[in-house]
Amino acid sequence: MKTILYKFPFYLISLLFSTSIFAADTSFGSIEGSTNVVCNESVIYSLNGILYSNPDWRVTNGSISTNSGGSISINWDCGATSGNIKFYDGRILKAELNVNILSPPSAPSSSDKDRCGTGTVTFYASGAPSGGNYRWYSSSSSGSVLHTGSSFTTPSLSSSKYYWVSVINSYNHESSRTRVQAIIYSKPSAPSASNKSRCGSGTVNLGASGAPSGGNYRWYGASSGGSVLKTGSGYSPTVSSSRSYYVSAVSSQGCEGPRKRVIVTINPVPSVSVSNSARCGTGKVTLTASGAGNGDEYQWFDSSSSGLYIVTGSSFTTPNLSSSKDYWVRIVTAEGCTTSKQKATAIIRSLPGVPTASGDERCGTGNLTLT
Numbered sequence: 001m002k003t004i005l006y007k008f009p010f011y012l013i014s015l016l017f018s019t020s021i022f023a024a025d026t027s028f029g030s031i032e033g034s035t036n037v038v039c040n041e042s043v044i045y046s047l048n049g050i051l052y053s054n055p056d057w058r059v060t061n062g063s064i065s066t067n068s069g070g071s072i073s074i075n076w077d078c079g080a081t082s083g084n085i086k087f088y089d090g091r092i093l094k095a096e097l098n099v100n101i102l103s104p105p106s107a108p109s110s111s112d113k114d115r116c117g118t119g120t121v122t123f124y125a126s127g128a129p130s131g132g133n134y135r136w137y138s139s140s141s142s143g144s145v146l147h148t149g150s151s152f153t154t155p156s157l158s159s160s161k162y163y164w165v166s167v168i169n170s171y172n173h174e175s176s177r178t179r180v181q182a183i184i185y186s187k188p189s190a191p192s193a194s195n196k197s198r199c200g201s202g203t204v205n206l207g208a209s210g211a212p213s214g215g216n217y218r219w220y221g222a223s224s225g226g227s228v229l230k231t232g233s234g235y236s237p238t239v240s241s242s243r244s245y246y247v248s249a250v251s252s253q254g255c256e257g258p259r260k261r262v263i264v265t266i267n268p269v270p271s272v273s274v275s276n277s278a279r280c281g282t283g284k285v286t287l288t289a290s291g292a293g294n295g296d297e298y299q300w301f302d303s304s305s306s307g308l309y310i311v312t313g314s315s316f317t318t319p320n321l322s323s324s325k326d327y328w329v330r331i332v333t334a335e336g337c338t339t340s341k342q343k344a345t346a347i348i349r350s351l352p353g354v355p356t357a358s359g360d361e362r363c364g365t366g367n368l369t370l371t
Contacts, residue, residue, distance in 0.1 A: 031085055031097040036171040038104045039078035045085060046071035050095055056088035061101065076101045105129060105167040105175040114183035116255030118158040121182040123165070124151050131170035140164055140177060160184050188212050188249040188257035197265035199337030201240040204264050206247070208233050214252030219245060223259060242266045267335040270296065274329050278347035282322040285346035287329070288315040295334030304328050304341060318346045 029049025037043050047070050055069045061080035066073040076083055080101045087095040108127040115121055125134045128150070135145045136152040138161075146152065146163075154163065161184075164177035191210040198204055208217045211233075218228045219235045223246055229235065235245070246259040274289040289298050292314065299309035300316040302325075316327065325348075328341040358371055 029095060031087060031095045033085075033097065034171075035097065035099045036102060037076050037083070037099050038102050038171075038173040039076045039080070041104070041173070042073050042075050044071060044073050045097070047087065047095065050087065050089075052087075052089040052094065054088075054090040056090070058086040058088065060084040078103070102169075102171065102173065105132065105169045105173060107176045107178045108134060108165055108167045110165050110178050110180045112181045112183060114185060114253070116185050116251075116253070117187045118156060118184070120153050120156055121184075122151060122153045123163065123180050123182075125165045125167075125178070126150065128167045129169050133168050135166050135168060135174065137164045137166070137177060138162075140179065154182050157182055157184050185251065185253045185255045187255045188215060188251050190258045190260040191217060191247055191249040193247050193260050193262045195263040195265070197267055197335070198239070199267050199333075199335070200269040201238070201266065203236050203238050206235045206237070206245060206262055206264070208247045208249075208260070208262075211249035212251050216250045218248050218250055218256065220247070220259060221245060223261065237264075239264050239266055267333065267337050269337045269339055270331050270333065272298070272329060272331045272339045272342050274342050274344040276345045276347055278349055280349045281351040282320060282348065284317050284320055285348070286315055286317045287327060287344045287346060289329045289331075289342070289344070290314065291339075292331045293333065297332045299330050299332060301328040301330075301341060304343070321346055321348050324348050 029047060031045050032048045033045035034043055042065055052070075057064060057067060057072050059074055061083040062074040062076040064072050065075055074083075074085070076099070083099045083101050085097045085099070086093055106127060108125040110123055110125040113121045113123055123136075128134055133148055134150055136147040137143050138146060152163070152165070154161070161182050162179055163182065164179050166177045167175040188211060191208040193206065193208040196204045196206055206219070211217055216231055217233050219230045220226050221229055229237070229245075235247070237245070242263075242265045245262045245264060247262060248259045249257045251257075270291045270293060272289055272291045274287060277285050277287050279285050287300075292298055297312055298314050300311045300313075301309050304326075316329070318325065318327070324345055326343055326345050328343050330341045331339045359368075362368060
């Protein structure tokens with residue numbers, strides 16, 4: 001039996017050896033994992049359908065943080081825009097994956113919101129890239145998503161509370177979280193204010209107290225709604241008939257409390273009527289006044305300037321007078337309203353003198369002439 005030997009040039013043997021040992025064979029399977037990644041974010045990649053005995057992962061523009069043979073975790077470099085993963089089994093390249101390295105989305109812009117008293121607060125966020133969205137949380141680093149969208153309305157709150165919002169881009173990469181606060185300011189209590197009254201039309205001085213430090217007051221003509229008539233602790237309206245005003249306290253944060261009702265009573269002032277009265281000769285004169293209501297009182301004076309009355313009652317009988325004399329009367333109502341004094345004169349008319357007369361006489365029956 002002959003043995004036939006074939007001689008091949010050395011370079012052919014080298015070429016055959018090279019292609020059998022180092023040539024890439026990527027028909028075995030693939031590398032599974034995200035191809036759009038954010039730098040500094042750990043991403044897991046694993047093999048799909050690839051058998052291996054001597055795994056060798058090679059990464060461009062990234063660093064391997066964990067390696068279990070069939071899967072790895074990679075932290076991609078910031079500053080790079082692309083990366084590459086190669087998987088070798090020994091010297092054989094069995095799979096390759098190119099990735100896009102993206103900058104992480106910036107944290108969104110949002111601001112604190114406040115309200116007066118218990119209720120809901122609505123936040124708004126901005127800054128998401130095109131195709132992105134927002135996620136709202138009640139925790140700075142964990143917790144479930146409360147809501148997605150550019151605005152978020154809290155449940156009813158009775159005290160201040162923090163929330164956080166992040167941006168997610170179109171690849172579902174999430175930014176850091178921005179903190180916002182729902183600030184709940186307390187409403188002040190209704191202020192203290194006293195009812196006021198006056199006699200007849202005129203100005204009434206109203207006052208309130210009890211607003212918190214740095215606060216103020218608002219005066220209204222209605223129990224709810226309506227425009228503010230005046231601000232400040234005092235209010236002096238001109239009033240012609242009884243009515244109510246309302247005052248509230250306002251905190252330094254602008255929170256307004258309930259309104260306190262203030263009743264203004266206008267007590268009517270009656271008109272007193274009195275007329276002169278006369279007599280002939282020395283004696284007493286009775287003067288009579290009218291115009292008082294139930295519970296009112298007449299007061300009589302012997303001087304227009306005197307503050308001390310000499311008698312009360314609707315009629316007044318003077319002492320013995322030998323000449324005419326003026327008196328004054330006023331009405332004081334049950335509410336303490338006082339009329340002006342009205343003058344009445346007790347008139348003493350002089351009596352005529354005793355006439356002079358002379359008699360006459362005659363004899364017998366007949367007429368006599370007296371003069």
